Amino acid sequence: MPQAGAYHHGDLRAACLRAARELLEEDGSSGLSLRAVARRAGVSPTAPYRHYADRDALVSAVAAQGYEELAGYLDAAHPSPSTPDDLAAVAVAYVRFALDHPPLFRVMFAEPCDPSSEERVKATAVISEYVRGIVHRAFPGVAPDALSTTVWALVHGLAFLHLDGKLDASTPEVVDTQVRAAVHALFTASTTLAGTAAAPSEPAK
Amino acid sequence: MPQAGAYHHGDLRAACLRAARELLEEDGSSGLSLRAVARRAGVSPTAPYRHYADRDALVSAVAAQGYEELAGYLDAAHPSPSTPDDLAAVAVAYVRFALDHPPLFRVMFAEPCDPSSEERVKATAVISEYVRGIVHRAFPGVAPDALSTTVWALVHGLAFLHLDGKLDASTPEVVDTQVRAAVHALFTASTTLAGTAAAPSEPAK
DNA sequence: TGTACATCAGTGAACGCGCGTTCACTGATGTAC
DNA sequence: TGTACATCAGTGAACGCGCGTTCACTGATGTAC
Numbered sequence: 001m002p003q004a005g006a007y008h009h010g011d012l013r014a015a016c017l018r019a020a021r022e023l024l025e026e027d028g029s030s031g032l033s034l035r036a037v038a039r040r041a042g043v044s045p046t047a048p049y050r051h052y053a054d055r056d057a058l059v060s061a062v063a064a065q066g067y068e069e070l071a072g073y074l075d076a077a078h079p080s081p082s083t084p085d086d087l088a089a090v091a092v093a094y095v096r097f098a099l100d101h102p103p104l105f106r107v108m109f110a111e112p113c114d115p116s117s118e119e120r121v122k123a124t125a126v127i128s129e130y131v132r133g134i135v136h137r138a139f140p141g142v143a144p145d146a147l148s149t150t151v152w153a154l155v156h157g158l159a160f161l162h163l164d165g166k167l168d169a170s171t172p173e174v175v176d177t178q179v180r181a182a183v184h185a186l187f188t189a190s191t192t193l194a195g196t197a198a199a200p201s202e203p204a205k
Numbered sequence: 206m207p208q209a210g211a212y213h214h215g216d217l218r219a220a221c222l223r224a225a226r227e228l229l230e231e232d233g234s235s236g237l238s239l240r241a242v243a244r245r246a247g248v249s250p251t252a253p254y255r256h257y258a259d260r261d262a263l264v265s266a267v268a269a270q271g272y273e274e275l276a277g278y279l280d281a282a283h284p285s286p287s288t289p290d291d292l293a294a295v296a297v298a299y300v301r302f303a304l305d306h307p308p309l310f311r312v313m314f315a316e317p318c319d320p321s322s323e324e325r326v327k328a329t330a331v332i333s334e335y336v337r338g339i340v341h342r343a344f345p346g347v348a349p350d351a352l353s354t355t356v357w358a359l360v361h362g363l364a365f366l367h368l369d370g371k372l373d374a375s376t377p378e379v380v381d382t383q384v385r386a387a388v389h390a391l392f393t394a395s396t397t398l399a400g401t402a403a404a405p406s407e408p409a410k
Numbered sequence: 411t412g413t414a415c416a417t418c419a420g421t422g423a424a425c426g427c428g429c430g431t432t433c434a435c436t437g438a439t440g441t442a443c
Numbered sequence: 444t445g446t447a448c449a450t451c452a453g454t455g456a457a458c459g460c461g462c463g464t465t466c467a468c469t470g471a472t473g474t475a476c
Contacts, residue, residue: 008438008452033429044454046431051452055430109369110315124371149363149372150387154355157362164314166329167354182355186391213419213471238462249421251464256419260463 013051015041020062021104028103029111034058059107060119066101066108067123073097074130082137088183090134091155092176098159099175105163109156128152139187151186158182218256220246225267226309233308234316239263264312265324271306271313272328278302279335287342293388295339296360297381303364304380310368314361333357344392356391363387 009015019040024032034055038045052058077093078086098105108123128148135148158179162169169175214220224245229237239260243250257263282298283291303310313328333353340353363384366372374380 012452034431035429045429046433046455047453049431106315109365109371110311128371146383146386147390149383150359150390153362153366153387154359154391155362156366157358157360157364158354159362160314160365161358161361166314166333167358178351178354181351182358185352185355186359217419239464240462250462251422251466252420254464 009041009043009047012041012043012047015043016048016051016058017061017065020058021065024062024103024107025101029107032059032062059111060117062104063108063111064119064123066104067126069101069104070094070097070108071126071130080137081134084138084184084187087134087138087151088180091151091158091183092179094155095159095162095175095179096172098163099169099172102163105159110160151183154182154186155179214246214248214252217246217248217252220248221253221256221263222266222270225263226270229267229308229312230306234312237264237267264316265322267309268313268316269324269328271309272331274306274309275299275302275313275332276335285342286339289343289389289392292339292343292356293385296356296363296388297384299360300364300367300380300384301377303368304374304377307368310364315365356388359387359391360384 016037019037020032023036023040034048034052035045037058038048041048048058052061073093073096074090077089081087081090131152132144132148135142135151136144139147158167161167162175167178221242224242225237228241228245239253239257240250242263243253246253253263257266278298278301279295282294286292286295336357337349337353340347340356341349344352363372367374367380372383
């Protein structure tokens with residue numbers, strides 16, 4: 001039964017992670033320091049070292065949590081997407097996650113993170129596989145590798161451009177509509193274009 | 206005739222900018238401090254304040270230089286792109302710029318920059334307009350707004366995913382090929398798909 | 411051509427800050443007998 | 444049931460660091476007369 005004497009915190013590990021998340025969302029990556037985390041957890045500056053080897057370890061833990069939350073967003077959008085519309089809904093959720101948690105999204109993707117962190121590499125692979133799976137189901141018979149990369153890049157780019165205010169993001173609805181349109185454009189563009197321009201087209205197999 | 210006594214530096218403003226660029230490319234954003242810049246320029250820690258109001262001003266100057274260099278890359282790829290292939294070449298240049306100058310690209314796009322910096326807003330608008338122009342020329346008759354955003358997002362996303370090592374970037378050639386394929390996929394996907402899946406398609410106008 | 415003076419571009423000492431990390435420590439917990 | 448002891452999770456002082464920024468200053472430059 002923890003939580004009594006409060007000398008032993010009870011679950012400082014989780015408390016640190018929570019504090020780190022809060023600090024990150026409030027002050028961005030630079031606000032996420034071990035000392036600040038300790039302060040917020042109401043604990044001495046060195047206590048977190050019992051649970052995290054160093055600052056990097058804590059940041060990685062935060063990122064890992066972020067990947068799980070992202071998966072949650074995508075899953076909530078559609079548990080087993082299998083049509084282009086489903087895929088668009090998932091794309092909307094991806095971008096919305098980024099806009100709901102900007103600094104977290106940056107830590108997950110834009111931090112100059114060394115490729116050595118297997119935790120991250122694994123998380124990335126999971127996302128990549130997930131996207132490939134959707135594309136494969138939504139468009140059976142199409143070479144999934146190239147197309148799924150394209151889809152991911154498109155959605156990821158939209159997320160970042162919106163995150164950095166490079167696109168009109170006046171309201172969530174505007175963003176959603178734009179994302180949906182972009183994803184659909186990926187699959188309808190050449191049909192529309194066929195009659196108007198000289199887009200190089202491959203014959204359907 | 207400067208460069209003589211070396212008390213007056215000659216062109217400290219430019220020297221600071223150069224030093225800042227070097228430090229950025231070497232140590233990333235966190236290595237770009239005013240003191241380090243002064244050190245590298247061989248000047249007292251406070252000398253840069255003669256030319257830059259504060260650290261932010263220097264960083265913005267670096268970013269501005271980055272936007273110009275990016276424009277140079279794109280222009281070098283094709284001075285006046287007007288076909289899908291031209292556009293693909295420009296896209297390749299965009300991604301290559303990011304991979305040639307990772308920390309610079311991050312400062313330009315991924316820094317939690319306040320939207321108040323008109324310098325950046327302007328630079329962004331220039332890029333946006335540029336892309337719209339290309340898309341318009343390459344695909345006349347197509348609503349350029351939505352499509353150009355999609356193109357930019359796709360390319361931007363590829364740049365970032367490659368930058369963060371989330372995609373196979375073993376050699377520059379692999380990257381180039383992938384970018385080219387992705388851009389072309391954007392315009393050929395639905396033709397390929399038409400016979401296989403139920404992609405919602407709009408009638409050509 | 412020479413001098414007086416304003417302006418400009420640097421200097422260097424100093425401030426206060428928060429950081430990551432180490433170290434020896436101590437109070438609480440739980441287990442073995 | 445009670446005691447001895449190992450283990451664990453915190454404490455708190457201290458280190459050295461680099462940073463942004465201020466301030467009063469001084470040496471160099473160039474212009475007016």
